[in-house]
Amino acid sequence: MSEPLRLGIAGLGTVGTGVVKIVRQKANLLAARAGRRIEITAVSARTRDKDRGVSLKDYAWEDDPVKLATRDDVDVFVELMGGSDGPAKAATEAAIAAGKDVVTANKAMLAHHGQALAEAAEAAGRVIRFEAAVAGGIPVIKALTEGLAGNEITRVMGVMNGTCNYILTRMQSADLTYEQAFAEADGLGYLEADPELDVGGIDAGHKLSLLAAIAFGAQVDFDGVELEGIGAVTIDDIHQAADMGYRIKLLGVAQMTGRGLEQRMSPCLVPDNSPLGQLEGGTNMVVIEGDAVGQIVLRGAGAGEGPTASAVMGDVIDIARGLRLATFGTPAGELAALKPAKGAVPAPYYLRMTLTDKPGALAKVAAVLGEAGISIDRMRQYGHEDTSAPVLIVTHRCQRKALDEALAAISRLDVLEGAPVALRIERV
Amino acid sequence: MSEPLRLGIAGLGTVGTGVVKIVRQKANLLAARAGRRIEITAVSARTRDKDRGVSLKDYAWEDDPVKLATRDDVDVFVELMGGSDGPAKAATEAAIAAGKDVVTANKAMLAHHGQALAEAAEAAGRVIRFEAAVAGGIPVIKALTEGLAGNEITRVMGVMNGTCNYILTRMQSADLTYEQAFAEADGLGYLEADPELDVGGIDAGHKLSLLAAIAFGAQVDFDGVELEGIGAVTIDDIHQAADMGYRIKLLGVAQMTGRGLEQRMSPCLVPDNSPLGQLEGGTNMVVIEGDAVGQIVLRGAGAGEGPTASAVMGDVIDIARGLRLATFGTPAGELAALKPAKGAVPAPYYLRMTLTDKPGALAKVAAVLGEAGISIDRMRQYGHEDTSAPVLIVTHRCQRKALDEALAAISRLDVLEGAPVALRIERV
Known part of the structure; x- marks a missing residue:
């Protein structure tokens, strides 16, 4: 059996505590599956003295996650602090620079800095895995990648x-x-x-x-x-x-x-x-x-101690087994900078608006929609006790931009109470 | 970029043809994801002259899948012939002995010879991947392993x-x-x-x-x-x-x-x-x-050309990326020979039987169940036009063995038409 894989865990909230529990309680199962033992050598969190329901006495303590991430006795930096910038990002960058692999649950950090981190990891020959960042315990990153x-x-x-x-x-x-x-x-x-x-x-x-x-x-x-x-x-x-x-x-x-x-x-x-x-x-x-x-x-x-810790451990075991691949599945340098296409795909929409009790209000609304090329599939108008009447409209497929412009025009007609609501009907 | 990964495909039915199509049509996408080109060098099937809707002219042809599996220009033997024994098993064994990795969709072969093949692969330092053998396109082997x-x-x-x-x-x-x-x-x-x-x-x-x-x-x-x-x-x-x-x-x-x-x-x-x-x-x-x-x-x-070929390609790309692990996730020598425990977990059951029109038939059935310690949760007896009456019973949790013995005893009472049916009610 190979050398143990040594984890340094930063962040001991729900997920971090869950990871510690799995590593402690399933040592033999993990070793059988990973082909080597998985150990925790050091941990870091904001508060040291707190009962987390699990013993930390076997692990070195670091107040500073950057120090933890760069320790000689850490192979994998497990980042469970959260936050798109600040200590999480600093420690992740430090870990990569120090030649550590990274496992993180930090969706905000990767959403904002994923490309730069993937490039840094690739340049250093390290991996960043983030199964726990998306949909908790569902192994969706693995399925997709x-x-x-x-x-x-x-x-x-x-x-x-x-x-x-x-x-x-x-x-x-x-x-x-x-x-x-x-x-x-x-x-x-x-x-x-x-x-x-x-x-x-x-x-x-x-x-x-x-x-x-x-x-x-x-x-x-x-x-x-x-x-x-x-x-x-x-x-x-x-x-x-x-x-x-x-x-x-x-x-x-x-x-x-x-x-x-x-x-x-x-x-x-x-x-x-x-x-x-x-x-x-x-x-x-x-x-x-x-x-x-x-x-x-x-x-x-999608959340919770066990499911999220399960996802973290899946990544850790991948690294222990030597399964290594690019952060987003394709080498960082080959990832395309795609043009965002907001509202590109047309769809039917559900519209709700409240008409003031003025004669011809509904006809005016329908006219604006018609002029914008938005045709109506279904419409319901409800009886009303006071002066306003809720109207529901389901449109045929249309562009969101055309719809938004039509709704803005309708709002200017002074026949609505409040703002109209438009919800997309997605084909699934 | 590394050397291309060279496939030899045995079996050109629906799935094999689907794999050939993906390799031909998505060469660049696959290369970007795998970090190297994926190529087919040779193929084998029972019939050479058959229009499969895809050109095979770029590939060497082998009548004998064992020859295909051991060709020098094949890195991965893709076994899509099926059958638990015969050519599929012979070619898979030959491929492993010749130092090839194996990707297969063959559930029957692995169900019957999985342990021996896993041991052979491990001894030879080769991998056997079989995502396509279970649940078609669903990446369930990967999720579980x-x-x-x-x-x-x-x-x-x-x-x-x-x-x-x-x-x-x-x-x-x-x-x-x-x-x-x-x-x-x-x-x-x-x-x-x-x-x-x-x-x-x-x-x-x-x-x-x-x-x-x-x-x-x-x-x-x-x-x-x-x-x-x-x-x-x-x-x-x-x-x-x-x-x-x-x-x-x-x-x-x-x-x-x-x-x-x-x-x-x-x-x-x-x-x-x-x-x-x-x-x-x-x-x-x-x-x-x-x-x-x-x-x-x-x-x-769970089946079909595209979904099953998708699963085969997932395994091929894993191998191209250098992701290698034990056939069943745990080294073959450490897999336990577990005792089978048929009917170990008790459950409620749905029972259907048809009573002959003899006085006291239902009472006799209930008595036998009671003596066997099987209690009845719900029961329905239906009116009948001829001489026999269908009876439905839902039991409380019981052991299948006790239930089967009780049903055998009921059958001996000579109050049933035909055999009773028992379906488990599974908690999901």
Whole structure:
């Protein structure tokens, strides 16, 4: 058996603690599978004196993660601190410069600095693995980078923020308002310190940009992701969608178009009998479509100690086994800087707007849509007790840009109360 | 860029032709991902003169797959002939002896000779990869062997024969008898030359034995798989199961028990709102449960040119990238010869039997079950036009052995018409 593989772990929150537990409790199983022992030599975290439910006494302690990352007795730097910049990035760069491999769960860091880090790793002959950064325990990075490498990937989709899916499914199942479901998720500790990372789609957008880089051989381009959060989704939207046979999901979609790479993270309507439509609660799902394989659906826990630690360990065992490949599957220098193509792919849309009680309001709305070349597939207008009337419209396929311009024109007509809502209906 | 990786392909049926197409049509994409060109140098098949829709003129031809497997200009022997013994096995052994890596889609060969082949490959420092042998395009071998390697696997389940799932879903959706749905599948060319491989559960059982070997670090033990086909499932069973909120699937289950390794491939009832219950038509699904990751569900096409060729190419690219690991994830010499534990895990069962119109028949049946310690959860008896009456019983959890003994005793009572049917209700 080869020399042990020695880990230095920075960050001892839920995931870091989970990794320590697996390494301690499954030493023999891991050694049998990896062909060598996997050991922890040193750890680092913000607070040393804290009961984490697991003994750290066998490991050296470093206050400074950069020092940890460059220790002579560390082969793999396991970065579980989080944050796109700051200590996580500094320590990762230091680790690579010192000739260490890196395993990280840090989607924000890779979404913002993935290309530079991949180039640095390649120049140093080191690997960066990040299975835990996307969809928790689901081995989706591996499936996309390796298992499906014989395919031209045509589309990647995913529900990759469990908190948002929890909020949306609770709204439907318990008839809660967005605010009530948000408060419930908050009470359960599901939300990030900055909730906008979750409900604004940023966290899921980070993940989508990483999948897109692998799928399309592209440089990570988080700025190219069209982001739209779930804050504007109402319980009425959810009920209306359900009536029409749809569920509303915060869905990420990445696909190549004639105009460039389209990446979207936005609330979408998907058929309620599709795997994505049936996904409840905090579970994640990634759908990969390839020209040879057709559609592959992967489902599992998107967060939590065990699932995320499982993903970290998968990467660690890969390194222990000598499985080494480029960060995004293609050598960093060959990753293309693709043009972002926002709103390139047309789709039908669900529209909700509230009309003021002025004569001819609906006719004016329909006229503007017609002038913009947006045809109406279905429309419902509801009776109203006060002066305003909710109207629901499902359009035929149209460009988002044309739709947004039409909605802006409609807003200027002074026949709406509040802003109109437009949700894409995604073919899944 | 390194030297090209040179393939010798034996077997040019659907899958072999699909592999040739991918290698020809995606040369640059594959080279970018693999870091080297992937080329075909030689091919072999039973018939040379046959229009396969793809040109073979650039490749050397061998009538004898053993000669192909040992050619100097072949690095990887791609075995797509099928058959557990005969030319496939001879050529695979010859390839390993000649220092070639092997990629195969041959579940039967590995189910019967996996341990010996893994030992031979290990001794020769070669790899055998077989992603295409299980669940078509779904990268499940990779997920289990690599992505989830940090887990103690607690259970693996799968619907892995698309033909059986097609038959069962068609029975339900079109209200067909088993015979009608079977004939329909036959007409569509879905059935193997020997249909018992499909409907008898043998093909799916082969696949289950391979997953179990990886999951539990065990020597492949196909003989240890309890096999039960779908031939006894009637349209009435399907309707009754649906009434109770279940679907009937040919489900494989492998799990460690206190008595050894249990491997079952049998028609089971699963909840209709579970991912397995919702699986329609020819699609495959594998469910992997690990102590850290929880439940992972993988879904995709289980057969066909593109999906299976995609899986073959994933393995080929792994080899091109230098990703090498033991055939079943653990070195062959360390794989345990586990005791088979047939019927070890108790479960509730769905029972169907037809009572003759004798006074007290049902009471006698209930008495025998009671004496065997099998308690009844639900029972339905139906009105009848002639002399016999169908009875449906759902038991509480019981051992299969006790149940089989009780059913044998009931059969001896001379109160049944035909044989009783017992289908397991699996917790999924």
